[in-house]
Amino acid sequence: MQSMDLNLLVTLDHLLREVSVTETARRMGLSASAVSRALDRLRETTGDPLLVRAGRRLVLTARAEAMRERVEQVVEDAQTTLRGGAEVPAEGPARTFVIRSSDLAAALTAPLAAKIHADAPRIRLCFISEGDSDEEALRDGRIHLELGDLEIKAPEMRVRRLFRDRWVGVVRKGHPLSKGNVTKRRFAAHAHVGLRRAGPSALERALRAHRIERDVPLILPNHHAAIAVAAQSDFVAVVPEYLVEHVMPTLGVHIFRLPFEVPPLVVSQAWHPRFDADPTHRWLRTRVQEVCSSLER
DNA sequence: ACCAAACTCTCAGAGCTAGG
């Protein structure tokens, strides 16, 4: 076998996650041209273009898409091998991890807490809401781990994708949209609940791209509240499908496919590099990953 | 048509390593 530069795997891992040469370069602390040439070598090695132009942006080829999870796992395994196993220490003082989490990550709270309590009863978890969403808290160690639909800007921060899910429409049983085909016109004809966010969400961008104008007379703080309101009123909510299936299955709502394309929701975990080599933190990240792999469709 | 953004390519220079 011809010898391969295994450092290319790390670059590939970043490229598959960022889908951008510029962003990969920023994350790795390299120049864009260096990453571009690394991509060249990856293309030569794999015999696939991996990332191809789509307008101003790049998109993954089918082969790259298929490689993504495997590459992530290989890089993670290599890092674990080189740094030592991610085992929770049997001795030592009790330890509390502060996890900042949006309600998008709520589905994994119960299985994660059960797993941690069973395997490492000396570890305590303190979940806080995303109200305080500054990256300084991750930097200075006030927050040990962040979970959710993250838009981390700090280049040094470690971000690992946990799972993806699709957006669905939710209405009460017996609602007009619970019968027949939901068209864009019918979708927009009903009042919707919106979510309070700092910037436009992927959903709002998709609505704008499809020129769908909906009436949003009610803004709520999170998806759980949106589902609960939709279950008991004529409001329409658009939420991640797993939240309805895993967290609020008892409400008896009707779920329908959206009549337009929305990029999938991506839930990730993020942490500061200061915790990279911390064996207990690594053990926790691995447990989070395990719980999430059971959620992904 | 013009401008901006993102990626690609070429070039020259620097640093590292192996071999003589």
Added chain:
DNA sequence: CCTAGCTCTGAGAGTTTGGT
């Protein structure tokens, strides 16, 4: 120690595409 070969880098120009 010197040299050749390789890799990486930044600079700068070119290409493609989208927005105005």
